[in-house]
Amino acid sequence: MKTLYRQYIVVTLAVIVISITMSMLLIGQIYKSQIRPDTDAKNYGVAQEVQQILKAMPKESADAYFQSIAKLGYQIGVIYPDGSLTSYGSEFKKTKLTPEMLDIVGTDDVYHGIRDYNGSSYFMNHFANDIRNTIGISFQLNDESYAFFIRQENATLFSEMHLLIVSFIIITALVILLTMILLARQLVRPLKQLQQATKQIALENYDIQLSIDRDDELGQLATQFQKMANRLAENDQIKKDFINNVSHDFQSPLLNIQGYANVLKDADNTEEERVQYLEIIEQETKRLSALTKQLLLLSSLDQKNLPVQKKTFSLDKQLKERLFAKRWKLDDKQMELVYELEPVEVFADEQLMEQVWDNLLSNAIRYSEDKGKIIVTCSKKDNQIFVTIKDKGIGIPEEALEKVKERFYRVDPSRSSQSSGLGLAIVTEIVNRHGGQFTIESELGKGTKVTVVLNIQ
DSSP states (O other): OOOHHHHHHHHHHHHHHHHHHHHHHHHHHHIIIIIHHHHHHHHHHHHHHHHHHHHTSOHHHHHHHHHHHHHTTEEEEEEOTTSOEEEESSOOSBOOOOHHHHTTTTSSOEEEHHHHOOSSSGGGGGGOOBTTSSEEEEEEETTEEEEEEEEEOHHHHSOHHHHHHHHHHHHHHHHHHHHHHHHHHHHHHHHHHHHHHHHHHHTTOOOOOOOOOOSSHHHHHHHHHHHHHHHHHHHHHHHHHHHHHHHHHHHHHHHHHHHHHHHHTOTTOOHHHHHHHHHHHHHHHHHHHHHHHHHHHHHHHHOTTSOOOEEEEEHHHHHHHHHHHTHHHHHHTTOEEEEEEOOOEEEEEHHHHHHHHHHHHHHHHHTSOTTOEEEEEEEEETTEEEEEEEEOSSOOOGGGTTGGGSTTOOSOGGGGGGOOSOHHHHHHHHHHHTTOEEEEEEETTTEEEEEEEEEOO
């Protein structure tokens, strides 16, 4: 498998190699077009000066003169009339003479070996220790024809400054390479953590703690990934709680129905007892039916792509209808109802909003004491509609105000038979789907006030 770390190092090395290669090619072109001709011209100037001095010099002094020039940092090769070659200074690594070099003896021709030498690639020719990489000129001593070939020694050409430059380039390349390796490790380490984290999530293990503390994009990715893992853990727990609660809420009425159905089989039951048992079975059946409807509604609301069938309708009229539908429950508990509904129209899903008012009113009645009071108001301000339902019931503890919007959450588990724990979750989903707000204010023992805010359009 090609790891990111390996790819990063390979790419880095490739970039360095390509950069050096391109630099060498560019330097080679500069050397060929500018430096090489200049070097040839400078050495030719030195050769001419040597030639002029040799013209006025006796033959027996020539050898000492060439040795003195060699000490100044030059390599010299002299062809004697008998065709032998004598070197002064550092030995040439390659001493093979070409016919072109031999042909200048006794002539005025000049051998431009530095300019025309092609022994190696481009600028490396500058340091080729080859007698062909020289400037050659003929000279006369006692009417005998000689020729000498001259160039600067590599030690002279490669000065301390050149050494510093080359060392600087090498050190820079090494520092860049080491830096890239360290940077690659820093880059890959958090990615490996994220890779391991994704494997754990794939195994449905959401208990993940990432130790990535960075201020860059990787740090932001790790933060968002951690939030995602935490959210998945919460959703997983909610799913498990949901299954447990649904199982419990279905099991309880089913057991009651089964139990009283078995009791009805007893022939010794009186007519009054049979009626009583049938009423209990009917109540439990209605409870199951209501729970099923709420689950189906909540399931449909979970489908975010499910369209909301909005239309314009009279909201105050809908509230009045819901209030009158609950009248028998209010009378049964001898409760007082006060309402003040301002005529207003809203653009919303009529059936869903009916479910909202039904759930909120049912809660207000269910958790109010006998002979209590419920106040319902509807008003509009600017482009918003405010609907409030206030009761003087048992209230909700402060720490449970937000939790009551969660599915199957019940403030008092002992009163679970009165509610499925889905009503406020359904209200929250419907109001959110309409782009509204749903808030709850409550004080334990003094009552609860719920407010739904909707946009008119």
